Amino acid sequence: xxxxxxxxxxxxxxxxxxxxxxxxxxxxxxxxxxxxxxxxxxxxxxxxxxxxxxxxxxxxxxxxxxxxxxxxxxxxxxxxxxxxxxxxxxxxxxxxxxxxxxxxxxxxxxxxxxxxxxxxxxxxxxxxxxxxxxxxxxxxxxxxxxxxxxxxxxxxxxxxxxxxxxxxxxxxxxxxxxxxxxxxxxxxxxxxxxxxxxxxxxxxxxxxxxxxxxxxxxxxxxxxxxxxxxxxxxxxxxxxxxxxxxxxxxxxxxxxxxxxxxxxxxxxxxxxxxxxxxxxxxxxxxxxxxxxxxxxxxxxxxxxxxxxxxxxxxxxxxxxxxxxxxxxxxxxxxxxxxxxxxxxxxxxxxxxxxxxxxxxxxx
Numbered sequence: 222x223x224x225x226x227x228x229x230x231x232x233x234x235x236x237x238x239x240x241x242x243x244x245x246x247x248x249x250x251x252x253x254x255x256x257x258x259x260x261x262x263x264x265x266x267x268x269x270x271x272x273x274x275x276x277x278x279x280x281x282x283x284x285x286x287x288x289x290x291x292x293x294x295x296x297x298x299x300x301x302x303x304x305x306x307x308x309x310x311x312x313x314x315x316x317x318x319x320x321x322x323x324x325x326x327x328x329x330x331x332x333x334x335x336x337x338x339x340x341x342x343x344x345x346x347x348x349x350x351x352x353x354x355x356x357x358x359x360x361x362x363x364x365x366x367x368x369x370x371x372x373x374x375x376x377x378x379x380x381x382x383x384x385x386x387x388x389x390x391x392x393x394x395x396x397x398x399x400x401x402x403x404x405x406x407x408x409x410x411x412x413x414x415x416x417x418x419x420x421x422x423x424x425x426x427x428x429x430x431x432x433x434x435x436x437x438x439x440x441x442x443x444x445x446x447x448x449x450x451x452x453x454x455x456x457x458x459x460x461x462x463x464x465x466x467x468x469x470x471x472x473x474x475x476x477x478x479x480x481x482x483x484x485x486x487x488x489x490x491x492x493x494x495x496x497x498x499x500x501x502x503x504x505x506x507x508x509x510x511x512x513x514x515x516x517x518x519x520x521x522x523x524x525x526x527x528x529x530x531x532x533x534x535x536x537x538x539x540x541x542x543x544x545x546x547x548x549x550x551x552x553x554x555x556x557x558x559x560x561x562x563x564x565x566x567x568x569x570x571x572x573x574x575x576x577x578x579x580x581x582x583x584x
Contacts, residue, residue, distance in 0.1 A: 223538060223548035224525075224567060228580035231265060231272045231570070237577045239510060240282065241556035242291040243570040246299050249562040253570055254291035254303055255577060256282045262289055264301050264318075267579070277316065280324050283308035286462075286509065287402065288556070290343030294356040302358055304343040311337035313362060315373070327371055328384050329364050338362040338369075340417070342404040346372070349411025357382065361403040361415045366394030368403055368417050368434070391415065391434055391448050396424050399432070401461065402477075408467040412436055416453075416465045416475050428457045431477060431488060433465075453488050453497045460486075464515040464558075476502070476526050478512035485514045485528045485537075502537045503547050505530040510555035510572065517561035525561075527569050529554020534571045534578075553578055 231253055240256040253265045253272075260281035265274040282289060283306045290304035294317075302317045307326070312335055316324035330336045341362045348355025353375070360371040371388040375381065392399040398420040405415040413436055418429040431454040436447065454460065459480035467473050472492045479486050484504035490497035506512050511529030518524045523539035527550075534554040537545045553573030560568045569580045 223546065224536065224582040224584065226550055226569065226580035226582040228551055228578060230576055231267075231579040232263070232274065232577035235575045237263075237572065237575050238284065239556050239572055240285070240287065240289045240305070241558060241570055241572055241577065242288045243558035243560050243568060243579075244291045244293050245560045245562045245568055246293040247296040247563070248299070249564060249566065251560075251568050251570075251579060251581070252291060252293055252301060253577065253579065254289040254301075255556075256284065256289060258575070260284065260308060262303065262305060264291070264303065277303070277324065278322055280307050280314045280316075282306065283311065285339070287340050287342075288513070288558070290341055290360070292343050292345045292358070294345060298356070302343060302345060304341050304358070304360055306338060306341060311339070313338040313341055313360065315343075315358060315360065317358070327360065328388065329362065329369065329371065331388055333385060336364060338364045340401060340403045344405050344407060346413075347407050347411050349407075359405060359413060361391075361400075361405040361417070363400030363403060363417070366398045366400070368392035368400030368415065370405075370413075370415065392417070392432065392450055397421055398423060401429060402463055404463050404465050406465045406467055408473070409469050409471060414465065414467070414473065416463045418460045418463070418477075426457070427459065429460050430455050430458060431460050431463065431475065433473070433475070433490070451490075453490055454486075454499055462512050462514070464513075466516055466518065468518045469520045474516050474518060474524065476514040476516045476528070478506060478514065483507075485512075485526065485530075487516065487524070487526060498543070500543055502526055502545055503528060503530055503535055507531060508555070513556050513558070515557060515559035517559050517567065519561055519565055525559065525567060527557040527559040527571070529557050529571065534569070536569070550580065551578070
């Protein structure tokens, strides 16, 4: 039986424009971040009385093809963190709210120079490898046709958190551009991984292939990072808009949009030295806004994937092996996002026109 969702409008003011992200904190409270039609960035939290919204006090968001990055620090702080691009400059903006919002431009060029960026993604370090790094922001983005990583962390010798010496080129661009639609995730061991697409058009080929990079060993703050690059889907695909997560059992999952097929694909990798497996979950994706998907998996299957197609929010649920059943949740499906909380409740968010929608279902 497909999951039955309770759904509601999180913002029906008619001003929401997309770039939607969903996060769930350690108390299982859902949070949303999205942009309005005038470029303002909104962060919202679900309370008993409804959705409490706050517009960020400065730095509007460029209307680009990627989400507002959103992450929530661990209990008891539960501070929201955001990352996005500023229009006019294309500078990367990072912010965190304690008693009030603190927003800054990230020095994307080696941790010293502020330059343009694209395709920003945000996650907080869980502190499993090094407890002193817990809740430090980690960013992936494209700059200068390469994939980059930035972290704001304290120096090993002391001092306040800083970007300097914690910004590194991860997958260098050359004749092949790297870092398109970057996303990142920490696995069950607390190690960082990034997924993105390359662009072979400068080399005369029509292809954008799925690439995953991971740290070779444990990261050492303030030291150059050694990254290992793996080509997961090297066919002549046109991939974009990936979402990545890791199962407690160790395998990695990436869902993404394949433009030739106008379909959502799922790639599973890192299982007992087996080669990556890729399959189509659903086709009929009619717009770029419907092309955003997200996946989740708990301690055990099933894998669940949310995406949009034909004006509907779709949920694909694993049945047996590589068999998935797809059901309609409700009208909408643009900018779909999906999170599994600590109690196994599935949270989903998406756009239906200019309305922000949220839903939850307990298995």
